[in-house]
Amino acid sequence: MEYWKALLFVGLLCMLGEGLAECGRGLSASESGACDDDDECREELCGNDTVCINTYGSFHCHCLEGYADVHRQVNFTHGQCKDINECRDHTDTCGHAANCTNLIGSYKCTCHVGYTDATSSLGNCTDIDECKEADKEDLCGKNGTCENRNGTYWCTCSKGYTNYGNDRTTCSKLDCDSFNGNGGPAPSLGGLADILFLMRNSCLALSDPSTAGDGKVLLKKLFTATEAILSPGHLDSSEDVSGLLVAVENAIMLIGPQLKDGRTKTTTTETDIEIAVQRGKTPPTGPIHLTNDNAALDTDWTTAAGMESYPGFALAALLSYKNLETTLNRSFDGLTGHEKDGVSPSFQISSKLVSVVVSNPSTQNLSSPVNITLRHLQDNVESAQLSYICAYWNESGAWSTDGCYQLQSTATHTVCTCQHLSSFAVLMALYDMEHTFGLQLVTKIGLTISLLCLVLCILTFKFCRSIQGTRTTIHLHLCVCLFMADLIFLAGISQTKPVGGCRFVAALLHYFFLGVFTWMLLEGVQLYRMVVLVFNASIGPLYLFLTGYGTPLLIVAISAIIRPNGYGTDHYCWLSLEHGLVWSFYSPVCFIIILNVFFFIITVWKLALKFTSLNPDLSKLHKIKAFTVTAIAQMCILGLMWVFGAFLFEEGTTVEAYIFTILNSLQGALVFIMHCLLSKQVRDEYAHFLSCVCTSQKKRYSDLSSTNPSSSQSQGSRSGQNTGESKI
Structure with a gap:
C-alpha cells in the first residue's frame, strides 16, 4: 500500500515539472494555458537611485544620472548605485575660472572672484572688467589708474601716491615732507635725524609701483634707532620729547599699511608696540583690544578708520615707552582746575x-572716545590727599x-577715556594734596616763633659780655645762618615764578642751611679741643669765618656751575632731584x-676719664658736659628735620610736612632755651638788664612827679593818710 502512495506522489511531481518547464523563469x-511575462519592477527589486526596466521573462536595473554601479556595470540585476564625484573624476568639469562643488547625484560650479557668477558647466565663467563696470574713483581713487586683468x-x-603694495587698494597721498624735520623735531636730538632719513627714503620709495616695502623689517629698523635716542641722558628738553613722539607716530602711520599680518607685536628694551591692521573694500567694524x-x-574699527574717505585699510596701534616717565616728570604748568579746598x-x-x-x-574730535587702561608705577589707593588724573602730552x-x-x-x-588724540600720548598724572590750610598756618606760626627766638639769641650772643668766647661766636653765626634760612624759607620756598628768582632763592637756602651745619661742625670741633687740648683750645676768628662761610660758598658755587638748572623745581624753590x-x-x-x-x-x-681723675675741675667739667649735651641735642633735631625734609621736597605726605615744619620751628626755640635760658650767666644778664629797665622806668616816673605840684600835693596828702607807705 505504501508503495503505491509513493509512486503516485512521484507521478504528480513529474506532471508539475513538465508545467514549469513549459513557461520558464x-x-x-x-x-x-499561455505563458505571460511577470513585471518584476513592481516589486522594487533595483533599490534607490536606480531605474528598473522590465523585459520579457526578466528585468534589469540602470543607475540614475550622477550615479554609477559599484561593479561598474551599466545594466545589472543585482548591484548598488553610488554618487559619482564629478569634481574629482573630471578635473576640468568647471574650468580654470570656477570652483567645483560635488553634490549628491550632481555638482555645482562657482566662478572665482572677478568672473561672472555662473553655476553651470565648463566654459561659462568669463572675466569681469571691473574698470568698466565700477566707478574707477571708487576702485583706485582720483590719483590711481585702473587696469583690468x-x-x-x-x-x-600717480607720483606722490601709493597703495602700499596692495594692487587693489585705493591710492593714498604720501606725506613724505613730514619726515623733513622742518619746524618739528629738535635738530639737536641725537639719533632723530637717522629716523627721519630712514622714513623719508621709505616714503619716497613707495611712489614706485615696482617697489614692495617690508613692513616688519622697517618696523625693526625704526625701534632700533629709537632705542639709541631713549638711552639715559639723550632727552633733556620738552622739545626733544615732542620731536621723538611726532616722528615715531608718523613712522607707524607709514609702516602699518605695509604689514602683511593683521596683528603685529614688537618688544624692545625701551618700547612695547602692538599694531592691528584690517583691509577691504568696505570700512571694517567691530571692537579693537590692544594690550601690553x-x-x-x-x-x-569705526573710530580707528574715521568717517572720511576710506583708503582701503584701517590701522590702530598701542605703543608703550618703558623708561620715558622720568624725563617727562615736568611741564605741569598747563594743568589747571584741579584745586581742592x-x-x-x-x-x-x-x-x-x-x-x-x-x-x-x-x-x-573722535566719533566715540577711546579707553586707555594704564598701570600705576606704584600701588596707591586714592585718598583725600592723593588723586589720579588723566593727561596727554600736547603739541606745545x-x-x-x-x-x-x-x-x-x-x-x-x-x-582714562579721551575724546581726542592730538599728540597720541596719553598718561596718568599723580598729585598730592599736602598743602592744607592747617599746614600753611603751622608753617607761618612756627617759623615766626623760630625767627623771634633766633633774634633774641643773636642779641644775647652779641651783647652778653659774660659769655663771650669762641663757642659764643660759633653760636652767634649759627643763629645768623639759621635765621636767614628760615626767613627765606618762609618768604620764598613756594614762589616758583619767575624761574630766575626761584633759582636764586634755592641757592640762598642751599648756602645758609649748609652754613648752619658747618657752624655746627665747628662747635663739635671746639668742644673736642676744649676737652682734649689743655692750652690754646680756642679757634682763631679768621679760621672760623673762612670755614663757616667759605665752605658753603665753595660748594654752592661748584654746584651752580655744574648744574645751574638744578636750582628750583616746579613745586619748590629747592634743589632738583632729577640729576642728583x-x-x-x-x-x-x-x-x-x-x-x-x-x-x-x-x-x-x-x-x-677726667671725671675719674684725682683732682678734677668739676665746675669746668660740668660746664663742658652741659655744652656737649646741648650740642648733641641740637645736632639730632637738625639732622632729624632734614630726614623728613628729604621726603617733603620729593613726594612727602601731609604728616611728613607737619613733622618737618615743627622740627624747623623748634630750631630757634631749642637754641634759645638751651643756650640762653638754661645758662645761669645769661639768666643773670637778663635779670640785670630787666632790673636796669625797671629802675630807669621808676626814675623817670619820680622825675615826672616832682615837676607836677598837684601830684606832689596829692601824694603828700596820701602819705599823711597812710604813714606805713611813706616809711617804705
Whole structure:
C-alpha cells in the first residue's frame, strides 16, 4: 500500500515539472494555458537611485544620472548605485575660472572672484572688467589708474601716491615732507635725524609701483634707532620729547599699511608696540583690544578708520615707552582746575608713557572716545590727599587734561577715556594734596616763633659780655645762618615764578642751611679741643669765618656751575632731584653729622676719664658736659628735620610736612632755651638788664612827679593818710 502512495506522489511531481518547464523563469501560465511575462519592477527589486526596466521573462536595473554601479556595470540585476564625484573624476568639469562643488547625484560650479557668477558647466565663467563696470574713483581713487586683468584689476598710483603694495587698494597721498624735520623735531636730538632719513627714503620709495616695502623689517629698523635716542641722558628738553613722539607716530602711520599680518607685536628694551591692521573694500567694524604689560587700548574699527574717505585699510596701534616717565616728570604748568579746598596740587607721573596711533585722519574730535587702561608705577589707593588724573602730552610740549577724563581708578590701574588724540600720548598724572590750610598756618606760626627766638639769641650772643668766647661766636653765626634760612624759607620756598628768582632763592637756602651745619661742625670741633687740648683750645676768628662761610660758598658755587638748572623745581624753590644735585646738600650734611658723632664720642670719653681723675675741675667739667649735651641735642633735631625734609621736597605726605615744619620751628626755640635760658650767666644778664629797665622806668616816673605840684600835693596828702607807705 505504501508503495503505491509513493509512486503516485512521484507521478504528480513529474506532471508539475513538465508545467514549469513549459513557461520558464519570469513567465507564468495563464488560464488559457499561455505563458505571460511577470513585471518584476513592481516589486522594487533595483533599490534607490536606480531605474528598473522590465523585459520579457526578466528585468534589469540602470543607475540614475550622477550615479554609477559599484561593479561598474551599466545594466545589472543585482548591484548598488553610488554618487559619482564629478569634481574629482573630471578635473576640468568647471574650468580654470570656477570652483567645483560635488553634490549628491550632481555638482555645482562657482566662478572665482572677478568672473561672472555662473553655476553651470565648463566654459561659462568669463572675466569681469571691473574698470568698466565700477566707478574707477571708487576702485583706485582720483590719483590711481585702473587696469583690468584676467579675474582681477590693478591700481597704478600717480607720483606722490601709493597703495602700499596692495594692487587693489585705493591710492593714498604720501606725506613724505613730514619726515623733513622742518619746524618739528629738535635738530639737536641725537639719533632723530637717522629716523627721519630712514622714513623719508621709505616714503619716497613707495611712489614706485615696482617697489614692495617690508613692513616688519622697517618696523625693526625704526625701534632700533629709537632705542639709541631713549638711552639715559639723550632727552633733556620738552622739545626733544615732542620731536621723538611726532616722528615715531608718523613712522607707524607709514609702516602699518605695509604689514602683511593683521596683528603685529614688537618688544624692545625701551618700547612695547602692538599694531592691528584690517583691509577691504568696505570700512571694517567691530571692537579693537590692544594690550601690553603697562597699558591696554579699547576702541572700535569705526573710530580707528574715521568717517572720511576710506583708503582701503584701517590701522590702530598701542605703543608703550618703558623708561620715558622720568624725563617727562615736568611741564605741569598747563594743568589747571584741579584745586581742592582752594589749594593747588603738585603733580607727578604715575604710569608709563603710552602713545595711541590710529589711521583716522581726524583725531581732534573722535566719533566715540577711546579707553586707555594704564598701570600705576606704584600701588596707591586714592585718598583725600592723593588723586589720579588723566593727561596727554600736547603739541606745545606740556601736559594737558582737555578732553581726557578718569573713568575708573583702583590701587593698581586707572582707566582714562579721551575724546581726542592730538599728540597720541596719553598718561596718568599723580598729585598730592599736602598743602592744607592747617599746614600753611603751622608753617607761618612756627617759623615766626623760630625767627623771634633766633633774634633774641643773636642779641644775647652779641651783647652778653659774660659769655663771650669762641663757642659764643660759633653760636652767634649759627643763629645768623639759621635765621636767614628760615626767613627765606618762609618768604620764598613756594614762589616758583619767575624761574630766575626761584633759582636764586634755592641757592640762598642751599648756602645758609649748609652754613648752619658747618657752624655746627665747628662747635663739635671746639668742644673736642676744649676737652682734649689743655692750652690754646680756642679757634682763631679768621679760621672760623673762612670755614663757616667759605665752605658753603665753595660748594654752592661748584654746584651752580655744574648744574645751574638744578636750582628750583616746579613745586619748590629747592634743589632738583632729577640729576642728583640735591646730593650737593645731603652729602656734606651726612659727612658733617658723621664727623660730629666722632668728635662727640671722643669728647664724652675724655670727659668720663677726667671725671675719674684725682683732682678734677668739676665746675669746668660740668660746664663742658652741659655744652656737649646741648650740642648733641641740637645736632639730632637738625639732622632729624632734614630726614623728613628729604621726603617733603620729593613726594612727602601731609604728616611728613607737619613733622618737618615743627622740627624747623623748634630750631630757634631749642637754641634759645638751651643756650640762653638754661645758662645761669645769661639768666643773670637778663635779670640785670630787666632790673636796669625797671629802675630807669621808676626814675623817670619820680622825675615826672616832682615837676607836677598837684601830684606832689596829692601824694603828700596820701602819705599823711597812710604813714606805713611813706616809711617804705
